[in-house]
Amino acid sequence: GIVWYVAYEFDDRRGRPRTNQAEHAMDFSYxxxxxxxxxxxxxxxxxxxxxxxxxxxxxxxxxxxxxxxxxxxxxxxxxxxxxxxxxxxxxxxxxxxxxxxxxxxxxxxxxxxxxxxxxxxxxxxxxNQLAIDRIGPTIMHLGTEQQKQRYLLKMLTGEEIWCQGYSEPGAGSDLAALQTRAVLDGDTFVINGQKVWTSLAHRADWQVLLVRTDPAAPKHKGISYLLVDMHSPGITVRPLVQITGDAGFNEVFYDNVRVPKENLVGELNAGWQVSIATLMYERVSGGTRHPVERTIGELLELAKKVDFQGGPAWKHPYVRQKLAQFAIEARCLRLSRHRSLSAQLKGKVPGAESSFGKLFATELNLRAAMFADEMLGAFANVEGGSLGAIDGGRWMHRTLAARGLTIAAGSSEIQHNIIGERVLKLPRG
Ligand SMILES: Cc1cc2nc3c(=O)[nH]c(=O)nc-3n(C[C@H](O)[C@H](O)[C@H](O)COP(=O)(O)OP(=O)(O)OC[C@H]3O[C@@H](n4cnc5c(N)ncnc54)[C@H](O)[C@@H]3O)c2cc1C
Incomplete structure (x- = not known):
């Protein structure tokens, strides 16, 4: 609340927001x-x-x-x-x-x-973003001793790259609707089904995979969490091209893929709780890994070199107000980021509050990219390498990529629901 009213001014010479006493009072001292x-x-x-x-x-x-x-x-x-x-x-x-x-x-x-x-x-x-920010910590807290010894160090060295097989064509926001089946055959799970939007599957050596192991149980209770070797026979990975033109995620198909029972994390049919632990770490990361302040800094530089409504954008009051607001929000995000570290340091699995950082960071990132497009007008659509491209066409790429980040790890609507129901304790919608 109050932070929005903190006086913020720009130092025209350096183009950086000038901070005031109240804000310094909140700073860490090193x-x-x-x-x-x-x-x-x-x-x-x-x-x-x-x-x-x-x-x-x-x-x-x-x-x-x-x-x-x-x-x-x-x-x-x-x-x-x-x-x-x-x-x-x-x-x-x-x-x-x-x-x-x-x-x-x-x-x-x-x-x-x-x-x-x-x-x-x-x-x-x-x-190895996924391994280090969410999968490793999940194994550390919920895996067996043998799993910790086997997998953790190779995540750090980068010898084994990991991906995360949660979403399916019919299970995204409603993740517990997932259908990929695993059936126990002696000491081996046999897996059949399909995942989609699997980031990095094309580079990964290992995957955490959510599978249905008891189709008769209520949907949250028949799911298990497995560690799967991506080089196993029966796995097919097909890259998907995103709106940005990059191909960072994939469809993954499983055709009688065999996975040893020792690769189960947590109890059989109790994988939902394990998957939620991973998701909570993922959301913390979603609130921390975007360099939003740097993007805002680049927006300030952009405002100094383009015109907006017939004059320099940098002088336009609407542009200046927007930039000030972005700078305030980015600083708030950094302070929240620092605060959320303390919970992790105490060895706790982060809770529903991690939704706040994920929601705020990805939405701010999107609004900042869209504001650049507003300043650029028609030039926003000029791709890098073309005549007239500004900043190498990076703003259009960013706007297109930023939308995906508001969907990955649970869409903004889902984060709103979680904050409403589990943090604010509002009645279920
Ligand atoms: C860049 C990117 C990377 C990804 N990487 C991975 C990955 O590595 N591994 C993986 O498993 N998945 C990954 N995903 C998938 C991601 O988790 C899903 O896209 C996401 O959970 C949404 O699911 P969906 O796409 O099926 O959309 P849907 O669930 O079909 O949602 C469609 C729309 O309906 C809204 N909606 C749905 N339910 C509700 C509700 N209850 N209340 C209000 N609104 C609702 C959603 O907000 C959305 O706007 C990635 C996605 C993206 C964009």
């Missing part, structure tokens, strides 16, 4: 050791991202989505190279406990890591 950590990390990130991706400070343009394009081996190999560097330097999973190869870092060090990585629009967890 110790000299933490400042040293930040400086070393910043140097490391700048140097290693430049070496891995070839362009200093440019990162990946705010999203790993286009890197995951199945058709571009070169970019994927750059991401793997960057991942291995992160692992060697000990930065790849600062939030994981040391016992499992993570950094066991304090909340403040994690906040510093997120801020510095997002400043350069780099991926938080290298090439």
């Amino acid at each position: 110790t000299p050791e933490q400042e040293k950590f930040r400086a070393e990390l910043r140097r490391w990130l700048e140097q290693n991202s430049a070496e891995a991706f070839g362009r200093k400070g440019e990162g990946l343009g705010g999203s790993t989505a286009s890197l995951l394009d199945v058709r571009d081996d070169g970019r994927w190999n750059q991401l793997l190279d960057y991942h291995r560097r992160l692992y060697k330097a000990g930065y790849v999973a600062l939030h994981w406990p040391k016992q499992w190869g993570g950094g066991g870092a304090s909340m403040i060090d994690q906040a510093i890591y997120q801020d510095e990585v997002l400043r350069l629009a780099l991926p938080l967890y290298g090439a």
